[in-house]
Amino acid sequence: MRQGGEKLAENLSVDIYERLSLRILKLEYAPGHRLTEEGLCAEFQVSRSPVREALNMLVQRGLVKKNPRQNYAVRELELKEIRDAYHVRLVLELEVVSLLCKQELDHAFLDRLEARWTELRDGLPDLFIHAAEEDEHFHHALAEATGNSVLAKSLAAIDSQIHFVRLSDITNLERLAKTCVDHLEIINAVRRRDLKNALIAISRNIEWAESNVEAALKAAKGRQIGKKTRSPD
Amino acid sequence: MRQGGEKLAENLSVDIYERLSLRILKLEYAPGHRLTEEGLCAEFQVSRSPVREALNMLVQRGLVKKNPRQNYAVRELELKEIRDAYHVRLVLELEVVSLLCKQELDHAFLDRLEARWTELRDGLPDLFIHAAEEDEHFHHALAEATGNSVLAKSLAAIDSQIHFVRLSDITNLERLAKTCVDHLEIINAVRRRDLKNALIAISRNIEWAESNVEAALKAAKGRQIGKKTRSPD
């Protein structure tokens, strides 16, 4: 729901966490870039408490590594790791649609989802400002609909690792159109309890997304800011 | 490796985190039990900094719920959630053995694993003091062997939620024997690239484990310490 880049910081820790998280996912830091608490304090003009909490969150999430000699470094984002994440995501999402095809369905829920994506498809270039969020919402909503919260949470954890890829995709109109078609097909296959086609649709959707990853990642790495240290000697 | 209850606290935050984590996983707190920073400070005789960091870790991991700006509460551990966790775990572990049967194998690794579990099987009652750790190690090692670190990490996250169940199981000798048999069969099926039997073995292993969950959970809930507040009225 949050619109643009406005940050209505409910608290500083979360705010800093989100900003650092976004930077890392967008690969704005050189791999292995070192982060210090004091340095971030100076940059964000806050005390060490919220900075430290933000760093801890990043470490927990795996975006920042805490070195044996007690300092923080931005974790390197390997291409293989993205592929691995997509692999796991596919496995889990296949389970999601399998479960949905088996269990009792909330038709009102499917109706809302279908209406939304029909609307998005028809008003394509304009309505799709928040494509990444819409896409994440779709997949998350499906996962939640299974009623298996652990499954949903596991998927959410994966998604947070590949978030930046979706951010990179929002400019590609062809991709958006395909996404709409795929999502509508997934919805209807689930409604018909047509497991086979649901699996095909979700596979196509995710694998096609992954096929865009390498280019996006390489492009992002090209944009990478070289700041191993804040003042490089 | 860590033996008994000795706490060689490398730092207080992690120490407190682990102790609280264990308490919660063992269901020693009544569901919804309220935690306050100051209260934990008094109990552990430390300042709020490490306590706060421990609580944040617990929130991140989902063991503690944080009401914004208000307080912390031990999250209720539903039976359904355990079942859901086992469900996701099975899905992921099936993928693990599928991958292992497909890819190039590290035979030395399989040999070590087989030797270990043969040893455990033959010297059963005595050697199995750390059954839970051994079991977790086995499954984690297999996941790592796939080379998909995201998969391994996702599984580790699930395992941390059902850790206490394994702790409850270590007394059951029949369970231990079955575990050994299952694990050896999994190893050998993977070695033979016998996907079908590998899947059967891993399914049996996990589903049988889950079948013990409800009893363990109910037993644990029976032992639950009623401490909604530290001094109840």
Add this chain to the structure above:
DNA sequence: ACAATGAAAATTGTATACAATATCGGCGTT
């Protein structure tokens, strides 16, 4: 007697100060 209001207490968010430890560089000795 009950409800509304306001003050005090409780609790978390943030800032700062202090402690411990590791890293790096200079200085002296051989």
Add this chain to the structure above:
DNA sequence: AACGCCGATATTGTATACAATTTTCATTGT
């Protein structure tokens, strides 16, 4: 000139102080 020792510095771990906000409870007015 090289090696090692020692101290200064940098950095994180922990403690405490202060701010902001919510909750609780007592007091007061109707």
